[in-house]
Amino acid sequence: MQLVDALRTTLAAAIVTDLGATAFARWYTTGLTTLLASAACSNPAFIAGAAGVTDLDVTPVVEDTSPAAAGTCVRLTFYLNNTDANTLWRLQLGVATSGAPDITMSNNVIATTDTVQLSSLSITVPAGIPDVT
Amino acid sequence: MTEERREVSLEEAAKLQRAGNINMSDIQVEGICTIIDKDGNVKGQMRVCSVEEAEAEAAAAVSTL
Numbered sequence: 001m002q003l004v005d006a007l008r009t010t011l012a013a014a015i016v017t018d019l020g021a022t023a024f025a026r027w028y029t030t031g032l033t034t035l036l037a038s039a040a041c042s043n044p045a046f047i048a049g050a051a052g053v054t055d056l057d058v059t060p061v062v063e064d065t066s067p068a069a070a071g072t073c074v075r076l077t078f079y080l081n082n083t084d085a086n087t088l089w090r091l092q093l094g095v096a097t098s099g100a101p102d103i104t105m106s107n108n109v110i111a112t113t114d115t116v117q118l119s120s121l122s123i124t125v126p127a128g129i130p131d132v133t
Numbered sequence: 134m135t136e137e138r139r140e141v142s143l144e145e146a147a148k149l150q151r152a153g154n155i156n157m158s159d160i161q162v163e164g165i166c167t168i169i170d171k172d173g174n175v176k177g178q179m180r181v182c183s184v185e186e187a188e189a190e191a192a193a194a195v196s197t198l
Contacts, residue, residue: 106178107176116168117166121163124161
């Protein structure tokens, strides 16, 4: 299947709209069991661009300078707000130090004295192509 | 009936993989996240999967074609 660029952009814009005005980046342990760190995003959190691209607004930088708990991070999520409710997440990215996760990290163990910082994040909705195989 | 087999390069394999259907794994994510310790040292840096890495993954996934 192939999507026209305008539709890809519409889908990317939907991410921006759906996350709303009070989105939070939240880092979790496996199964979203323990919230390790959280950071308020800008309003809106993402800036929609062309051809299905949307970029996280990192001005100011999205960071938590005093993580709530220590542990191994396996999820970076985006929630509608900073409430720990399973219905509020909108994006989840897998984090690991090896393999082929969404996010490869040299060290994914967060301490409460660390600063966790997102300095850029870009999401691209794919175009695809018509498949006749 | 005989089974046709041919060798493909990794580059070609990646193209074949990308020619498939759109699915969630095709959504590309790029970015940088960093864990900095209390002394200001970079403890861990998270380089979110790049386009190049996605292509490499695709090539690896179909390299046995």
